[in-house]
Structure formats: C-alpha cells, structure tokens
Amino acid sequence: MxxxxxxxxxxxxxxxxxTGxxxxxxLKDATAIAGIGQTPFAxxxxxxxxxxxxxxxxxxLDDAGIAPSEVDAFASYTMEETDEVEVxxxxxxxxxxxxxxxxxxxxxxxxxVAHLAAAIATGQASVGVAWRSRKRxxxxxxxxxTRAQLPTPAQWTRPxxxxxxxxxxxxxxxxxxHEYGATRDHFFNVALACRNRANQNPAAIMYDRPLTRExxxxxxxxxxxxxxxxxxxETDGALACVVxxxxxxxxxxxxxxxxxxAAQGLPAQxxxxxxxxxxxxxxxxxxxxxxxxxxxxxxxxxxxDVAQIYDAFTPLIxxxxxxxxxxxxxxxxxxxxxxxxxxxxxxPLNTGGGGLSEAYVHGFNLITxxxxxxxxxxxxxxxxxxxxxxxxxxGVPTSALxxxx
Amino acid sequence: MTQLDTTTGATTDTTTAATTAATTAAxxxxxxxxxxxxxxxxxxxxxFFAYAARGELxxxxxxxxxxxxxxxxxxxxxxxxxxxxWKKLSGRGRIWSYVLPHPPLLPAYAxxxxxxxxxxxLADAPRIRLVGNLVASADAALNSVPPxxxxxxxxxxxxxxxADGGLTVVRWLLERP
Numbered sequence: 001m002x003x004x005x006x007x008x009x010x011x012x013x014x015x016x017x018x019t020g021x022x023x024x025x026x027l028k029d030a031t032a033i034a035g036i037g038q039t040p041f042a043x044x045x046x047x048x049x050x051x052x053x054x055x056x057x058x059x060x061l062d063d064a065g066i067a068p069s070e071v072d073a074f075a076s077y078t079m080e081e082t083d084e085v086e087v088x089x090x091x092x093x094x095x096x097x098x099x100x101x102x103x104x105x106x107x108x109x110x111x112x113v114a115h116l117a118a119a120i121a122t123g124q125a126s127v128g129v130a131w132r133s134r135k136r137x138x139x140x141x142x143x144x145x146t147r148a149q150l151p152t153p154a155q156w157t158r159p160x161x162x163x164x165x166x167x168x169x170x171x172x173x174x175x176x177x178h179e180y181g182a183t184r185d186h187f188f189n190v191a192l193a194c195r196n197r198a199n200q201n202p203a204a205i206m207y208d209r210p211l212t213r214e215x216x217x218x219x220x221x222x223x224x225x226x227x228x229x230x231x232x233x234e235t236d237g238a239l240a241c242v243v244x245x246x247x248x249x250x251x252x253x254x255x256x257x258x259x260x261x262a263a264q265g266l267p268a269q270x271x272x273x274x275x276x277x278x279x280x281x282x283x284x285x286x287x288x289x290x291x292x293x294x295x296x297x298x299x300x301x302x303x304x305d306v307a308q309i310y311d312a313f314t315p316l317i318x319x320x321x322x323x324x325x326x327x328x329x330x331x332x333x334x335x336x337x338x339x340x341x342x343x344x345x346x347x348p349l350n351t352g353g354g355g356l357s358e359a360y361v362h363g364f365n366l367i368t369x370x371x372x373x374x375x376x377x378x379x380x381x382x383x384x385x386x387x388x389x390x391x392x393x394x395g396v397p398t399s400a401l402x403x404x405x
Numbered sequence: 406m407t408q409l410d411t412t413t414g415a416t417t418d419t420t421t422a423a424t425t426a427a428t429t430a431a432x433x434x435x436x437x438x439x440x441x442x443x444x445x446x447x448x449x450x451x452x453f454f455a456y457a458a459r460g461e462l463x464x465x466x467x468x469x470x471x472x473x474x475x476x477x478x479x480x481x482x483x484x485x486x487x488x489x490x491w492k493k494l495s496g497r498g499r500i501w502s503y504v505l506p507h508p509p510l511l512p513a514y515a516x517x518x519x520x521x522x523x524x525x526x527l528a529d530a531p532r533i534r535l536v537g538n539l540v541a542s543a544d545a546a547l548n549s550v551p552p553x554x555x556x557x558x559x560x561x562x563x564x565x566x567x568a569d570g571g572l573t574v575v576r577w578l579l580e581r582p
Contacts, residue, residue, distance in 0.1 A: 155444040156476055157536045159574060161514050161522050161547060167506045171524055171536075175502035178557045224505035224519065224552075269482065276501075276524055276534045277475055 028296060029404070031117040032249035032256035035064025035242035036368040041205055041359035045135065045236040052238035053082040053133035054090045060240040061091075065253040066127055073098035073125035073243075075115045077108025079362065082133050098125040102264075106312060106393030107285065109363040110401040114262035116243040126244065132364035133238035153272045166231055166313060168274045169395060170223035173315035176282055177225060182333035184225065187314040188216045190349070191229045191356055193341035194311060198353025200380040205233050206357040230314040232360035239364040241371065257374045260387075260404045261297040265289030266397040273396055285398040286323025286391065293400050294325065301325040304402075305385035306373045307347050308366035311354040316394045317341075324389060324400070343380055351380045366390050367401070374405040440513025441547075443570025449477040452491050458573040462563045463491040464533055475533040496563035497580070498525040501534050503555050520547035521555055525577055539577045540564070554579065 037059025039045070039052050047055075061068055071093040074084035084099045098119040102108030109132070116128030162168050176182050195211035198204035211229060219228040249256035265288030267278065275281050294300060301324060309320045318332025326347060327335045341349035352358045352369035359365050370388040372378045378385075385405075392399040446454050449465075456463040466473045467481035468488035480487045505519040514520065523539045541549035543564035560580040567573050 153476065155446050155450050159442045159444045159568070160536050160538050161441075161506055161510075161520055162504075162536060163506065163510055163514060167504055167522060170504035170506075171502045171522065174504060175524075175557070178502070221505070221507040221519070223507065271476065276536065277532075279532055281534075 026296060027114075027117050027121055027259065027262060028298070029258040029260055030121040030246055031243055032246050032258045033113065033241050033367075033371050033403070034244045034249045034252040034254060034256060035060040035062070035066065036240070036371050037061070037063055038203070038239040038365070038368060039237050041203060041235050041237040041361070041365075043205070043234075043236065049133040049135050049238070050082045050086055050090070052135075052236070053087055053131055053240070056133065056238035056240040057087060057091055057129050057131050060129065060131075060242045063254060064242045064244070066242060066244070068092045069094045070127045071129050071242075072096050073116055073119050073128035075100045075102070075112035075128060075130045076132070077102040077105065077112055077362070079105040080132060080134075082131075087129075087131070093129075096125075098128070102399070104393070104396040104398075106310065106362040107396035107398040109310075109367060109392040109399065110262065110390055111264050111392065111399035113241065113243055113259060113367060113401055114264070114399060117259040117262060120243060120245055126248070128243040129240055130243065130364075130367075131238065131240035132361050134361050135236045136234040136360070157274070164223070165273060165395075166226055167223045169313045169315060170226045171276070172274065172281060172319075172395070173230075173313070174225050176315060176319065176333075179282065180330040180333060182315075182318060184217070184227075185213075186318065186333035186336050187226075187230055188213060189336035189341060190311065190314040190317040191216060193336075193345075194350045194354040194356040194358075195229075196342060197349075197351050197380045198357035201352050201358060202379065204353040204358040205235060206353060211357075226313060226315070229356075232312045232355035233357070235359040235361055237359050237361050239361060239368050241367060255375050255405065257371045258404050259401060261293050261402040262400070263289045263292035263296075264397070264399045265292070270397065275395075282319065283329075284319060284323060284394050285396065286320045286394045286400070289391075289398050289400045290324045293402060297402050299387060299402075299404075301389075303387055304347065304389045305387045306351060306370070306382040306389075307349050308351070308354070308370045308373075308388065308390040309349060310363045310366065310391045310393045310398075311350055311356045312360065312363075312393060314356070317349070320391055320394050321347075323394065324391065343382060348380075348382045351378050351382065363392050370401075370403050374403055376405075439569045440511070440516070441568065442511070443568050443572050444574065446572070449479060453477060454572050454574075456491060456493075457565055457575050458567070460565050462494050462496045462575060464494060464527070464530060465489050466492045473530045473533055475530075475535075494527060494529040497528040498535070498561055498563075498577075499528070500524070500539070500555065500557055500559045500561060500577075501526040502557060503539070505552055514547070517547045519552065521550065521552065523555070523561070523577055525561055535575065537575055537577050539579065540566075541582070542578070543576055550579065 112130035340346040469486035
C-alpha cells in the first residue's frame, strides 16, 4: 500500500512541478518536508533558546542530507524569540532570499511550512527552514505578568480575571458543554488518547506517566470546567523542519512527505485569542481554514489516516473535529467516544502525545510527528498511514496542513 | 463633537467622555491597591469606561446604519461609516457562559479564587457579549456569589464598580438573587 500511494504522490508531485509557476499553479504536492529535527524536551533545559534552535535546525538539515549553506529561506511564527538573522548567521546559511514570520503565536505553526512551500513553489527560494524554540517550562508565566502594559484587546477581558488562555478557553468549553451535552468524560477521552501515545514515545515528557480516569476526575481545577489534565505542558525544547521542492526531496535521505494543501484562517469579525463577539463563538478559525484546506485537496476528511490537532486544551479537539469536517456541528464530543482517537480508532490523534503529553512547543511537534507517521517511523505508528492533517492553534487566527506520502 | 443619544433623545458629548477616560486611564494600567488589574482603554474603548463612570452602560453604534458593534473600533464593518454614537442600553442581559479560575493566578486574584468570570449577552444587543464578574453588590468581592448560584441563561443587570485604578468597571448582579 505504501509503495502504491508513494507512486501516486510522486506522480501528483511531478505534475505539479511540470506546471511550475504557470497561471493556475497550485501548491499541491509541489514541495515536501525532507528533514525534521528536535532537541530533547524537558521542564528545564540549560541551553538558550538560540542554541536550542540551532541544534534543532542542524539536526533537521542533517536528516535531509542538505548542507546549511544551501538554506535560503526561513519561516517562524510570533512569540519566537530567536530571529532568522541570528539563526542564519549561526548555522552558516547562504544568502537568504525569503523570510517570514506569522502572527498569533500557536496559530502560526502550520503556516510556516505553507509560507516556505509557497516561496519554493514560486521560485523565490530553494531550501527553507521552519523552526520553533521555546523555553516556557522555565520561562515567564502569564499569571506572573502584572506590571506589563496590557495589550489593547485585554481591556475587555483581563481585568475581570480572565488571566490565562485556560480561563478564556474554559469559558468557551462551558458553553460548548451546555449547548451540546459534552461532558468531562469527553475531554478525558482526548487527554487519555494523547497520554496513551506519549506512553509509547520515549521523547515525550509524559512517557512514563500513565493517566487514569480517576486521576483525571480528581485532579485539581485550573479553570473550571478545565482541570490540570485538560491543559498542555509548558516545555523547553526546539524543533525544525526542512522544506524543498518535491523534485529535490526525492533525492534526499528520507522518504518525502508532500505538502498537499495548506490554509490560514482568520474569520470575519474575529477578535484575538477568543471570539466571544462573533455571531457564533463556537465556530472558530478552524472552520475558516478548513474551507480553504479541503477546497485545494484531492481528498476529504474521511480519507485522513492520522490527525495531529492542536491541543493546548482538550476542548480544542472537539471544536476542531467539527471545524475540519470530521463530524457535524455539535458532534465533536461524541466523536471522541469508543476509542475513536486511539490507534486503530476512527481517527488516531496526536500520535506522539501532542501538546498535552509529549511537549507544548506551540504545536510544532505536531508537524514533525505528522512527518514521522507518513515516513512510517512513528513510535505509535498508524499502519500504512499515507495522509495526515496537522493543525495550528484554534481560537487564535490559525493555519493547517494536509500532508501525504 | 456632539452626537445624538438615540435611546434617551439627549445629546451627548462623546469627546469629553473619551478625554476623561483617557486621562483616567493614564493613572491606571497597573494594579490598584486591591491588586486587581485596571483596564487600559485605547482611544476607541475609552468612552465605554467614561460612561460607566457615570453609571451608564453604553455601546458603540454606527451613526449611519445604527448597527451596534463591540469591541469599539474606528468604523462600521457593515456600512464603513466613521460616524458613531454611544447608545445607552438597559443594562440587562443573560449569562452566556462562565468560568471559575483557580490558582496559580496573580496574587490579588488568587486571594479571591475560585472566583467567577461571566460572559453576559446583552438583552438590547444580543450579539454583544461582555466579560465581567457576577457579584453580590457592585463593590463586593469577585467571589461574593457562590458558584452553585451561577447558571447559563440567568438574567443579570449591570452594576458599576469604581476600581482602585481610577476607572469604573461594569459588573453584574443576579436579577433574582
């Protein structure tokens, strides 16, 4: 199956390459992720974010078999403290002809790959690197930030005690539960699926820490209705991936993982981290990104073998399942029942452990895990997986990728 | 700039209101003596707090097409007009959702935790929802209403609390305490 699907992917890629930059050109399979790299994940790492970034990027280039001097494009997303000037200089990149930084923190993860893919497909660059380096395990916490100037939108939320993202998502989660009968057991299904996968992944922070329903139900509250296990892990660590043309990728060390479709999403009348002021706050940016994502894809949600869905908080999963079309409106919680998100289930989820149980590095580990699944090298491998959805932060202006082998 | 208040028929000088709030805001921004964060209004949001200081709940409306909008901004997303007025509302609404934050939190909030944060859908402008706190009285603590009394759909009315930072924030009381 793998060989057949690879041939199909290669054919599609060749077609896309042949059409090149002509009018009507598409991103579809024109580029591929050829290398991935990461540092260890830990609550605390001694090295600086810049050092960690360089380690991850060099590991990704080594994985691809591409020399650092060939890198001519960089993409990152905001809240990244290591900028492309420093990184390019440190790793010994050549002349850089494309760089971009996507806004809205965790919503930008997938867009970095999309920007590189667009740049390479249109001839603006040939070897692109996207990365994330983060020391939040030992870094600043939102609830210690008192004196800093409040960002303008926060005048409507923060003084009232919506201090942390968990508080903002908790407000949406409560309404979601009220409107659709979602329960804490549904959120537990999400937390458990991620934890079970982390228990198979030696690189995961929660590798040796199984989760039970009793632990979940008796855990301390963070922001009711969200408990400790509904929240991601603040982690130190860095990751990177290398994007090249599909043609080039076929000559690299690893099996190419094609960038099949990509989209960003900022819904009409959206507002920063939360959209309480939209007509319909329970349809977030994922809905907007999804419409574009599927429009330019050769397959639909029913054909996705494995999903890496941004999981800073468990309720984001049912909301995203609805947004990306895996089920109908209000059906996301029920979708998680019966082991649907486990290996062998309807939609295996966050197979490295995700932000909830592998590492919370603003979602970049979801991209690298998606690549591993399509290479067939996941620690919790979905047998024969050839298609993968990866999403960025829901709630904020977001982005998503469809990848195929 | 004098603009018509369409609810009361009175005229309202929004420029003065905005200036007052902006001046006050310069004194806020950090934590007050109660440790809670004071809002830092921007130019568009300042009138909201200025009216709150007078005990009025007002929202920005388009002066041309009458469409209310929140949060405040320079022009109307429906008709692109830059003319606005601040319409006085009844101050009534219903709880759309709520959350109960627990520590770790900023010290002053942690001291009152678990407290509530409610999202109130306004009766006169159903698509506008305001974040606030449900309290037993305007100046009571953030945890002054027991959590078991809070439910989605409960009718509430606006109350006005002069925060330590010098600004007045809108809080919410149960209609049927």
